[in-house]
Amino acid sequence: xxxxxxxxxxxxxxxxxxxxxxxxxxxxxxxxxxxxxxxxxxxxxxxxxxxxxxxxxxxxxxxxxxxxxxxxxxxxxxxxxxxxxxxxxxxxxxxxxxxxxxxxxxxxxxxxxxxxxxxxxxxxxxxxxxxxxxxxxxxxxxxxxxxxxxxxxxxxxxxxxxxxxxxxxxxxxxxxxxxxxxxxxxxxxxxxxxxxxxxxxxxxxxxxxxxxxxxxxxxxxxxxxxxxxx
Amino acid sequence: xxxxxxxxxxxxxxxxxxxxxxxxxxxxxxxxxxxxxxxxxxxxxxxxxxxxxxxxxxxxxxxxxxxxxxxxxxxxxxxxxxxxxxxxxxxxxxxxxxxxxxxxxxxxxxxxxxxxxxxxxxxxxxxxxxxxxxxxxxxxxxxxxxxxxxxxxxxxxxxxxxxxxxxxxxxxxxxxxxxxxxxxxxxxxxxxxxxxxxxxxxxxxxxxxxxxxxxxxxxxxxxxxxxxxx
Numbered sequence: 099x100x101x102x103x104x105x106x107x108x109x110x111x112x113x114x115x116x117x118x119x120x121x122x123x124x125x126x127x128x129x130x131x132x133x134x135x136x137x138x139x140x141x142x143x144x145x146x147x148x149x150x151x152x153x154x155x156x157x158x159x160x161x162x163x164x165x166x167x168x169x170x171x172x173x174x175x176x177x178x179x180x181x182x183x184x185x186x187x188x189x190x191x192x193x194x195x196x197x198x199x200x201x202x203x204x205x206x207x208x209x210x211x212x213x214x215x216x217x218x219x220x221x222x223x224x225x226x227x228x229x230x231x232x233x234x235x236x237x238x239x240x241x242x243x244x245x246x247x248x249x250x251x252x253x254x255x256x257x258x259x260x261x262x263x264x265x266x267x268x269x270x271x272x273x274x275x276x277x278x279x280x281x282x283x284x285x286x287x288x289x290x291x292x293x294x295x296x297x298x299x300x301x302x303x304x305x306x307x308x309x310x311x312x313x314x315x316x317x318x319x320x321x322x323x324x325x326x327x328x
Numbered sequence: 329x330x331x332x333x334x335x336x337x338x339x340x341x342x343x344x345x346x347x348x349x350x351x352x353x354x355x356x357x358x359x360x361x362x363x364x365x366x367x368x369x370x371x372x373x374x375x376x377x378x379x380x381x382x383x384x385x386x387x388x389x390x391x392x393x394x395x396x397x398x399x400x401x402x403x404x405x406x407x408x409x410x411x412x413x414x415x416x417x418x419x420x421x422x423x424x425x426x427x428x429x430x431x432x433x434x435x436x437x438x439x440x441x442x443x444x445x446x447x448x449x450x451x452x453x454x455x456x457x458x459x460x461x462x463x464x465x466x467x468x469x470x471x472x473x474x475x476x477x478x479x480x481x482x483x484x485x486x487x488x489x490x491x492x493x494x495x496x497x498x499x500x501x502x503x504x505x506x507x508x509x510x511x512x513x514x515x516x517x518x519x520x521x522x523x524x525x526x527x528x529x530x531x532x533x534x535x536x537x538x539x540x541x542x543x544x545x546x547x548x549x550x551x552x553x554x555x556x557x558x
Contacts, residue, residue: 137394138386145382152375153453156368164367223383228458 130196143220360426
């Protein structure tokens, strides 16, 4: 398939037609490649996305407080979510990468994909104004908006555990990795969460595993919250 | 002076007339006070400001890279800068605060002032659309844009020193507070920056002071960069 055909197809998926095709090409060019690259467009797109999603959440959740909106937005614009959107748009096959990045599979890397996604939003803004980038964002996020709920804006278990303990003036939990399984790219982390019991040497403990230290800690904190009946 | 008069005056300074005065009142209401407060508006205003300043910098500095634009924006939207803008607008006298915040001088606190400033931008967006908030932001930042230069986007001395040392695979600097002068609210910090010399026990050292530990460290790092001829 020709590049022109692929770019036309991408614009259909975006439901946006570029007047200046050069901008789209630049948005797809990683700084490792020759020519005008997408870093400045990414800076622009990142700020557009932050604003457009903030305004949307403000209207979608009239009862949400600032913290809840901040957490919902973080879910929608985190690197992993943007890389998913980039994959839905099949950006990977259209990225222009330097030879080093090409060999190491840069077209699959979440950071490169999410940067290109933001750069496309920046390019649409320059090409068609804010209204166009708003339309594209709402189009791409349509199903994600529908599955959002305020309960997703809850704080994560580690934060909740910490705040619960602090409000009771208790000591903070200790997290320790006590085991790892598997190979480098497929590691499982085992974490123990322990709480010092006041006026005794006993400890309350929970254990959990996960594909990252962070995930394992969150699971262990969640179990601890259950034990404590929070 | 009546409140109505003061609010009319504020709108002149903003060069924006609210259609819905309620929104302006809400933007000036801290969460410690009774009634609809400004936290949600602040969330909105923060994202608007981030986007409007990003787009402005993109056009003002066509040669700037992403890192430089990020640092310039950080200068323009940091709490201290927003509190300055809030003071130029004389927001302090118009803030609605709960009695606790009132007594402790909350109307002078940078965080409360900068939050109210952002909330006003959010309120203008809801009242008059993005174009209105853009106009107000550009009006208020006019002289600040003019005094911006790419040289202000340089990394701070500590970061530059660290990166210079890392690129030469040298040990990182050590910063120590070795003296403090003055009383609690007027302290001067004295900091020593030292570099281990490879293959000797000598150390290169610089000393500097500042009104915070951070400032003193930055000055000491700056002196070290001068010694090293960076």
